[in-house]
Amino acid sequence: MRDIVDRPRRASPPPTSRGHAIVIGASMAGLLAARVLCDHFARVTLIERDSLPAQAESRKGVPQGRHLHALHAKGEQILCRLFPGLGDGLIQAGATRVDLPGDIVWFHFGGYNVRFKSGLTQLAMSRPLLESHVRRRVLAIANLTCLEQYDVAGLVASPDRTRITGVTVRPRTEGRAESTLDADLVVDATGRGSRTPLWLEPLGYPKPTESAISIGYGYTTRLYRQDPTCLTDARIIFIQPTPPHDKRLGALYPIEGGRWIVTLGGYKGGHAPADEQGFLEHAKSLAAPDIYNVICRAEPISDFVTHGLPSNLRRHYEKLARFPDGYLVMGDAMCSFNPIYGQGMSVSAMEADLFDRCLTAAGRQGGLRGFARGFFNDAAKVIDNPWMIAVGGDFLYSGVEGKKAPGTDLVNWYVGHVHNATHHDPALASAFIQVLMLLKAPSSLFHPRVVLRVLKNRLLNRSPVYQAISRGVTPR
Ligand SMILES: Cc1cc2nc3c(=O)[nH]c(=O)nc-3n(C[C@H](O)[C@H](O)[C@H](O)COP(=O)(O)OP(=O)(O)OC[C@H]3O[C@@H](n4cnc5c(N)ncnc54)[C@H](O)[C@@H]3O)c2cc1C
Structure with a gap:
């Protein structure tokens, strides 16, 4: 297998190393998961079906990379914490x-x-510029190996099926045979089309609700x-x-x-x-x-x-009663959002940040047994706010369909007034942008100081949209 790491490597493996971890998919979620794992495992293997370009070029496995990508x-x-100096380089x-x-x-x-x-x-x-800079830095890490043009075809489990022990990989180049790679932890970062539910079903695990x-x-x-x-x-x-x-x-x-x-x-x-x-x-x-x-x-x-x-699509791994040890799902494979809110890469980063903290805590507590349950529970909390922003926003538009959380219309009615106030009130515009940039929770818009300001704006300014909402032309 080809090791494409020909760039500067970190001098020594991490001090608290746990064996071998595999990440499937070398897009944003996979690169960030691999970066974090390199601090906690002796060896990390990143497996990607595409050939990875050396420069900032779009590629087949990430077709969305040819469209506008905002980084919150x-x-x-x-x-920038994971990769010091990244901003300057960009x-x-x-x-x-x-x-x-x-x-x-x-x-x-x-x-x-x-x-x-x-x-x-x-x-x-x-998007290709950002991904190429992140990729270059990840591939330069000493204890990371990247296998390009390899498809992960399935999972390998322990005889009692309680643990994932590796993956089967299929080379995309002719004349090379399928093989198995063992690992102590496997992370699925294969995006929205993730096959985890299909891979786990024959091992006796239910599919997550969506x-x-x-x-x-x-x-x-x-x-x-x-x-x-x-x-x-x-x-x-x-x-x-x-x-x-x-x-x-x-x-x-x-x-x-x-x-x-x-x-x-x-x-x-x-x-x-x-x-x-x-x-x-x-x-x-x-x-x-x-x-x-x-x-x-x-x-x-x-x-x-x-x-x-x-659709906005969320797979609720946190609700599964059983999940094998040695396996995780991250990034769009867990939740993919309407892209107009520009959240996917930032949520992947937030999950990677959480992953780092969970691995550190697991190190103190002595192992990874049952790790997935805690991670999925905490990741669900990370996803809740961006999900609320995207789905709540989408329900403003006619024709959008799906199960609406109780209170969505009321929240949208209020947020409509916030939007309206951002047309003339810098303080409310700042408050709103901080929520969009994922710096603050949507609940910050319900702080009494903000609510008072919104009410004041409501009394003083009446734009057509406000009037439409107040007349009851609410989203369906
Ligand atoms: C049109 C569009 C616009 C977007 N705009 C924004 C934006 O403005 N801001 C933002 O933050 N986010 C945006 N997103 C979301 C963002 O692209 C993703 O959230 C981000 O790429 C993280 O996704 P991911 O790494 O989980 O999966 P993906 O980016 O989908 O990558 C999956 C990777 O896994 C590889 N792979 C898949 N299966 C296998 C396999 N079996 N074996 C080996 N490798 C495999 C693929 O080749 C690919 O490299 C947008 C998405 C779309 C669709």
Whole structure:
């Protein structure tokens, strides 16, 4: 098997090493899980079915990488702790630091967000640039081996089936035989298409229950050459559909190489066509004209790419009564969100951070027996808030279907007033952005100080959206 690690290695293995760990999937969740495992295990093997590019290029196993990817501040904080100097490296490679809402023309809930420098920032770049920098650093770790172009075909269990003891791997290159790799811990980070439920079923484990909120979302993306004469006073444009019946969204985002990535999308039936005229018409039909005004003049430098996402999908591993030792699931394999909220990579980072803490605690308590139960319980708490933000937000739009948590309409009614207030109140805009960036819990918007401010805004300002909500045009 080919060890692609030809980059600088860490001098010695970690002091508290536990044997061998395997991570399946070398995208964001897998890279971060592997980074954490390298501090706790003597050897870590990362297995990826794709050939991994040396540069910032999109690849087949991560098709979403060709679309706009925002990294929230919470995710950036964790990544920079795991990889000191990562932010500087990304900026040197062309990422731009943008202030929210200072650098963004943001139309939502029927109005433009108030613009001011808040100090809340984000690094804007392409997904392949971020992934390539994280990957380069992970592959340089001394006790990590990466097997590229290997498919994990299944799991190997102990005779009594209470423990996963390894995986079977199938090389993608011709003439090489399937083989088995033993491990003390295996992590599934294979994304939304994870086969864990299918792999565990023949071993006698039930499938996890799923929460699926059907959104029928579609992305169409194209790259443009940045032209400052087309966009003079901002770096990002984000136009959200006005609930409940508007379905179309658009975003323009700076990425390295002097490019803009423009993603147009929409809920059920609101997808943007992947042709010149249809794309421009979709941009023109958004709730505000800002993206159209730029792209009708800017130079396109790529073809169109599309991606569909049928639902927010959460697999409730925390609710399973039985789960084998020596096995875990992370990242999109556990929960994948409507991408417009830009949460998936940051949630993967939050899970990796939790994983690190759980492994440290397990080290003190003397072992990994029963580790999965505690991890899944804590991971469910990590996922709860981003899930509430995404699913709650989606239920504002007509046609979105799924089991609605009790109180969703009431919360949305209140959050509608928060949105409305962000059109003119910088303090509320900051509070709201901190929740979106996953720096604060949604419950922070219900702090008495915030509620009072929202009520004050409600009395003083009445925009059309507020009036629509107060007339009872609530989401279905
Ligand atoms: C259109 C779109 C836009 C998005 N925008 C954002 C955004 O703005 N911000 C954000 O934070 N998140 C965004 N996301 C989500 C983000 O892409 C994911 O959350 C993130 O990539 C973490 O996913 P993952 O690593 O768990 O899985 P994935 O990224 O899906 O990676 C799975 C990996 O496993 C490999 N693999 C699969 N099966 C096997 C196997 N059997 N053997 C070996 N290897 C295997 C694949 O090749 C791949 O490398 C977006 C998603 C989509 C679909």
